[in-house]
Amino acid sequence: MQLPSDVKRVLLSVEAIDVRVQELADQINTDYAGKDLILVGVLKGSFIFLADLARKITVPHRVDFIALSSYNNGSVSSGEVRMIMDVRSPLMGHHVLLVEDIVDTGHTLDYLFRVFAMRYPTSLKTCVLLNKPSRRVVDISATLDYVGFTIPNVFVVGYGLDFADTWRTLPYIAELKESCYS
Ligand code: IMP
Numbered sequence: 345m346q347l348p349s350d351v352k353r354v355l356l357s358v359e360a361i362d363v364r365v366q367e368l369a370d371q372i373n374t375d376y377a378g379k380d381l382i383l384v385g386v387l388k389g390s391f392i393f394l395a396d397l398a399r400k401i402t403v404p405h406r407v408d409f410i411a412l413s414s415y416n417n418g419s420v421s422s423g424e425v426r427m428i429m430d431v432r433s434p435l436m437g438h439h440v441l442l443v444e445d446i447v448d449t450g451h452t453l454d455y456l457f458r459v460f461a462m463r464y465p466t467s468l469k470t471c472v473l474l475n476k477p478s479r480r481v482v483d484i485s486a487t488l489d490y491v492g493f494t495i496p497n498v499f500v501v502g503y504g505l506d507f508a509d510t511w512r513t514l515p516y517i518a519e520l521k522e523s524c525y526s
Contacts, residue, residue, distance in 0.1 A: 353518065361503060364493060365393070369400030369402075380404045380439065382406050382433055384442050386452070389506065392503050393492075411427070435463040444473075447476065453470060474517070478497040498519045500518065500519055502518050
């Protein structure tokens with residue numbers, strides 16, 4: 345397979361992602377049996393993961409989105425998170441599952457969990473595709489419910505994840521060459 349020149353290696357193949365997303369969906373289908381669910385995807389990074397996950401979820405569900413902006417310089421998050429687009433659905437009295445691409449420092453998930461908990465959902469859980477625990481700054485272990493893969497401390501792109509808004513639509517998850525972001 346011909347990789348883009350900025351890509352060092354494929355970390356997670358199309359097949360590995362598909363198998364794991366099905367496993368996550370199976371678990372969610374079991375856990376939410378008999379319940380209605382609102383899936384809230386965090387744009388832009390989660391859009392491909394959410395699209396695949398939602399189509400494997402068989403319990404009744406709605407899909408909504410939020411968009412965040414974190415002040416950062418390329419690959420480093422400053423820890424300041426702002427919501428720039430909110431959900432359209434009221435969350436009060438509903439089972440809410442936040443769907444995020446990756447947890448790195450933990451600032452984003454920590455912020456989201458606090459903001460959404462204040463809206464009195466019946467339940468609030470999180471589903472993240474990738475977990476980079478070695479980079480954690482905020483302890484959010486209690487709010488990590490469904491995790492696709494735990495990965496090492498490398499910058500990854502593809503399957504929704506970007507670097508400076510590029511490489512989002514690679515079908516696999518790849519490690520970017522350090523020279524691109526260091
Ligand atoms: P956190 O707030 O540091 O946990 O970072 C969460 C956000 O940082 C994610 O939603 C991504 O947008 C971005 N991010 C962190 N690590 C990576 C990566 O390896 N590739 C692409 N984006 C990343």
